[in-house]
Amino acid sequence: MKSLLLSVLLIVLLTSCDGGLTLPPLIEPALEGTITVQSPWPPQDSVKNLWLFASQIFPVDSANIFSGIFSGSIIIYPGLSLDSTLAYNVNVQTFHAKVPPATYYYIGILARHGDQFLETSSYRVVGILEEGPGQPRTVIVRNDEVVSGLQITVDFYNLPPQPF
Amino acid sequence: MKRSITIVVCQLLFCFAANAQGGIVQGVVRDEESGTPLEGANVIVRGTLLGAATDRNGQFTIRGLPQRSLTIVVSMVGFRPAVVENVQATESPQPMLQITLRPTPIPMEQIVVTASRREQDLREVPASLAVITARSISDRNITTMDEAMRYVPGVTVLQDQVNIRGSSGYSRGVGSRVLLLLDGLPFLTGDTGEINWEAIPVRDVERVEVIKGAGSALYGSSALGGVINVLTRTVPEQAEFRFRLSSGLYDRMRFDEWNWYSKERFRSEATLGFAGTVGPAGIVAGIGRSVDESYRDNDAYHRWTVFAKGQIDVSETRQVSVVLNVLNRTHGNFIWWKSLREATKPAEIQRNGRVRSTRGNVSVAFRETVSERLFYVVKGMYFGNFWKDDSAGYEMNVSTSHRIQTDVQFTYAVAGNNFLTFGVAANADDVESNLFGTHGGYGLAAYVQDEWRFAEKANLTGGARLDVQKVSMLAAAAKLSPKAGVSYSISPSTTVRASLGAGFRYPSIGELFVSSSTNVSQLVILPNPNLKPETSLTGEIGGFTRISDNLEIDVAGFWNEFDNLIEPSVTIRPVRLSPSDTADVNRAVAEFGNITRARIVGAELGLRITWVERLVATDIGYTVLWPEDLSQNAILKFRSRHTLHASTNLTWGPYRISGDYRFISRVERVDDQLIALAPIVHGHARVPIHVLDLRASAALASLGLPLRIGVNVTNVLNYHYVELIGNLAPPRMYSLVLEGSL
Known part of the structure; x- marks a missing residue:
């Protein structure tokens, strides 16, 4: 009886004990998904830039958008420059935007149509990641995690509610 | 009548x-x-x-x-x-x-006081009860009492929340479904209603009794899943001076990514104490200093403890005792890891947080044995808690709570086989905090219990307690908690038992009134003054038999029904963070609510075996649970189905070699909302727990030295696991202990 108990204990100990938790693979946090344009594209000279944005601030307005961008609370993809833009006239394109781990309350596509790039009137939100019609969906991005499968639909002629 | x-x-x-x-x-x-x-x-x-x-x-x-x-x-x-x-x-x-x-090498402790509020034979108790001795606390180099709980079969500890037979999950630092008593009086903080393990004077504990199952019929609120009664040491007859020094070294972890420190990390403790008597008066006192550098970043603590107990035998039948117990602590505020890749570093927002606390109690007890048939005890305690933290990095949270408790208990032997215990209890709370607001509360209770012993074989117990609690401006709430139990000696070596008892817990002031928009978790926490008390009903059938001088078996089957369990729920919704804000903003919002109905059915098997000419004793405890969340038709969160505890002691003259092994099966379900919204990176990472501890000690009395020296290795396998999500448990540690008394 005693030997049996000891044996059972030893077996449990030796067979089921493997060192425990191990390191997970290193992954840079990111947002990943597809942008689908379901309307005709406007003339190229009216879409000077097209960016994906992910904002930790919501609601965004003309008072906080620029401070949010410069402080890193609003991430711009593919990059924060007038030279970078998403592809024009491509109806379905994928994105992989590296972002800091945070909660993003407002994700969408921003189009610049005016020349005054420091004026909010030069910009329009042309599509958002939706929870419901017109309702932004919140996405939490954690360290070592890629949030994938995000679907953003753009309709240049039926815009979502504008922040400014 | x-x-x-x-x-x-x-x-x-x-x-x-x-x-x-x-x-x-x-x-x-x-x-x-x-x-x-x-x-x-x-x-x-x-x-x-x-x-x-x-x-x-x-x-x-x-x-x-x-x-x-x-x-x-x-x-x-x-x-x-x-x-x-x-x-x-x-x-x-x-x-x-x-x-x-x-x-006998079996750690037998026959007389207990918690089950019936009087000294009685453990075998007469109709419920499961475990005892932790001062010797085992010292042998295992326990520095806070929650560590000692990890060695009790059927008990698990999630961070600092104790879980008896699955009664508790994890409620993020507020409320406890296990009632902690210090010398028979509730010892929960006035603001959050939680157990603060570090406030227990661990070096001045005589023993700890753990009742498994609801105990509100004698002790009131919070005894839903069990009662832990910490009994401080009595004043010894002879004068003594004692000291204890211990130092432990944390071993390196398996992965370099977790070994964030360049210099070795230690945990050290020094305590000094003395005891003496002058005529009918005696005192036992001690002071302790502990420093834990910790294996995790921003998790170190520095702690001072002071304990003093005076005892005066006013006459042969009257005794007064006074206890003073103070803790002062500064602690890093590691709440959860940055990620599993950086498991020994806190999430960025907790990086520089500190918690400073001062906690203490003053207790007075007067006991008179009026006759062989009657004694009464009058007890009073003031328990004060002050803490502040800058965990959020932006705002200092401060909380001060005062709790005064009294209990007047009579125990009367109606006849040699009939003991009546009855009494009244009262408490008053006062809380002032930027997190919980300014609130007061009070409670009144009356209890009665009768025990009959028939033909030296059967012991019948019945009783009830009525509690009334009023908090702040809320309406008073009353709860009646009945109990009944029976133990029956089939033979001198075999006893069977059965019990049924009710438990409840009033929501703490913290749960009712917490309000925070800058919490470390980035959650907005809202108050809910409409919370109702949680309730439980526990049934148990068990038996004990001594098969031979070398083998004892204890088995129990139990059933717990819980209702109105208070748990936080987290949702994303628009809220206005301050009255001056002009618009609602989307935030993760946490709020406590009565949201869970649960049932826990389980069984426990305990074995005590001695061998090798009774030089070696082995205790094995196995518990299996079926914890059901009836509200969601799923397993309850933060519960493990299987726990196995085994300990072996070899005692040979002044030498002692011991080992403990515990296995806790993987927690099957955790709080997904918390992990997602806090957020806790890799919060789902968890494994079954295997922990092996080994130690050896020698008493040096044979060398003419009043000393004991011990070597401990905890987590010998250097097994990496979490008890609570996002919290890597300590790696292997090597400790040296030297203690003595003159």
Whole structure:
């Protein structure tokens, strides 16, 4: 009886004990998904830039958008420059935007149509990641995690509610 | 009924009026093998409320006894209890009774006080009860009492929340479904209603009793899943000076990514104490300093503790004791890891947080043995808690709470086989905090319990407690908690038991009124003053048998029904963070609510085995649970189905070699909302728990030194696991302990 108990204990100990938790693979946090344009594209000279944005601030307005961008609370993809833009006239394109781990309350596509790039009137939100019609969906991005499968639909002629 | 009550009251009055004179019994208790007098053996007169402890010469005297044939029961840790029958108490001192106790390596502790608020044989208790001895606390180099709980079968600890047979999950630092008592009085903080383990004077504990199952019928709120009663040491007969030094070194972890420090990390402790008596007065006091550099970043603590207990024998039948216990601590605020890749670093927002706290209690107890049939105890305690943290990095959270508690208890032996325990209790709370607001509260309670013993075989218990609690401006809430139990001795070596008891917990001021928009978790936490008390009903059937001198078995099957369990729920919704804000903003919002109905069914098996000429003793405890969340038709969060505890001690003269192994199966379900919204990176990472501890010690008395030296290795396998999500448990640690007394 005693030997049996000891044996059972030893077996449990030796067979089921493997060192425990191990390191997970290193992954840079990111947002990943597809942008689908379901309307005709406007003339190229009216879409000077097209960016994906992910904002930790919501609601965004003309008072906080620029401070949010410069402080890193609003991430711009593919990059924060007038030279970078998403592809024009491509109806379905994928994105992989590296972002800091945070909660993003407002994700969408921003189009610049005016020349005054420091004026909010030069910009329009042309599509958002939706929870419901017109309702932004919140996405939490954690360290070592890629949030994938995000679907953003753009309709240049039926815009979502504008922040400014 | 009225007539019975009148008779009992008249008898009580008679007892008060009666002079406590009567017969005397004197004796000496010795070790059967060595003949050495035994100090601290418990001597009780069966069927009465009278008893004594032996002094340094092994001698005891019990006065005020009825002059008839009596049965004396003598017990002591490490010895088999002895029963001496047909002892005649006489008016004048007679020759000393010569009693011997047979040593056993089985850690037997026969006399307990928590189950019925009076000293009684463990085998008469109709519920499962475990005892942690001061010796095991010292041997295992326990520095806070929650560590000791991890060695109790059927008990798990999630960070600092204790979970008896699955009763508790994890409620993020507020509320406890296990009631902690310090010397019989509730010891939960006034603001959050939680257990603060570090406030327990661990080096001045005589023993800890753990009742598994609801215990509100005697102790009131929070005893949903069980009761832990920490009993501080009594003043010894002889003067002593004692010290204890320990230092532990954290080993490196398996992965370099977790070894964030360049210099070795230590956990060290030094305590000094003394005890002395002058005439009828005695004092035991100690001071301690602990520093834990921790294996995790921003998790170190520095701690001072002071404990003093004075005891005065006002007369042979009256005793007053006063306790002062203070803790001052500064602690890093590691709440959860940055990620599993950086598991020893806190999430960025907790990086520089600190918690500073001062906690303490002053307790007074007066006990009078009015006669062999009646004693009463009047107890009072002030428990103050002050803490502040800058965990959020932006705002300092501060909380001050004051709690005053009193309890007046009478225990009356209606007859030699019928014990009536009854009393009243009251408490008052005052909380001032930027997190919880400014609130007061009070509670009143009355309890009664009767025990009948039939034909020396059956022990029947029945009782109830009525509690009324009022918090701040909320309406008062009343709860009635009944209990019933029976134990039956089939033979001298076999006892069966059954019990049914109710438990409840009033929501803490923290749960009712917490409000925070800058919490470390980035959650907005909203108050919910509409919370109702949680309730539970516990049933247990069990049995104990001693198959041989070398094998004892205890089995239990239990069933718990929980209702209105308070848990936080987290959602994303628009809220206005401050009245000055002009618009709602989307935030993760947490709020406590009565949201869960649960059922936990389980079984427990305990074995005590001795071998190798009784030099080696092994205890094994296995618990299996079926914890159901009836509200969601799923397994309850933060519960493990299987726990296995095994410990072995080899005692050979002054040497002792011991080992503990515990297995806790992987927690099947955790709080997904918390992980997602806090957020806790890799919050789902968890594994089954395997922990092996080994230690050896030697008493150096044979060398003429009053010292004991010990070596401990905890988590020998250097197994990496979490008890609570996002919190890597300590790696292997090597400790050296030196203690002595003069």
